[in-house]
Amino acid sequence: MIKMQVIGNLGKDCVVNTVNGKNVINFTVAHTEKYKDSQGVNQERTIWVDCAYWTDRTALAPYLTKGKQVFAEGQPEVRSFTRQDGTAGASLSMRVRDIQLLGGRSENTVGGGSSYGNGASAGNTAAASVSSEADQIDDLPF
Known part of the structure; x- marks a missing residue:
């Protein structure tokens, strides 16, 4: 695999x-990815990955919006095709097994995130309960 x-x-x-x-x-x-070429000039290269997440958890869809940063894991697939001008082309795609929301440019929060896939699901409720418990500990006199 x-x-x-x-x-x-x-x-x-x-x-x-x-x-x-x-x-x-x-x-x-x-x-x-950012890198320096052989002449020492800073360059950028963007790789686009088409993703397909086969799941019944479609409630995740409203959170997968343009600009959102994600971590996705799965099995790669390379698809070859012929362009309209007759030249050969290829695209990189992935059959997603797990996905984690990392954030986005429009969000003010740092860190945190939610994970979905293979029965693993984590939300922010656990983090909220830990922080409220930590607030109570600060009230101790010693």
Whole structure:
């Protein structure tokens, strides 16, 4: 088995489709790498990964919006195609197994996030209960 992981921002809002009675959430993740070329000039390269998340957890879809930063893990697939001008092309796609929301440019919060996939689900409720418990400890006189 080959495993692929990508951290990046969503290029556009996700789309939920139903194929043969099963739900799939389709989205595209852009990962940008910065590097120096052989002349020492700073360069940027963006790799776009088309993602398909086959799941019944479509309640996640409203959170997968343009600019949102995500961590996605799954199995890579390379698709070859022929362009309209007759030249060959290829695209990188991933069949998502797990996804974690990391944040976005419009959010003011740092860290935190929610994880979805293979029965693992974590929300911010646990963090909220821990912080309220920590506030109570601060009231102790010693």
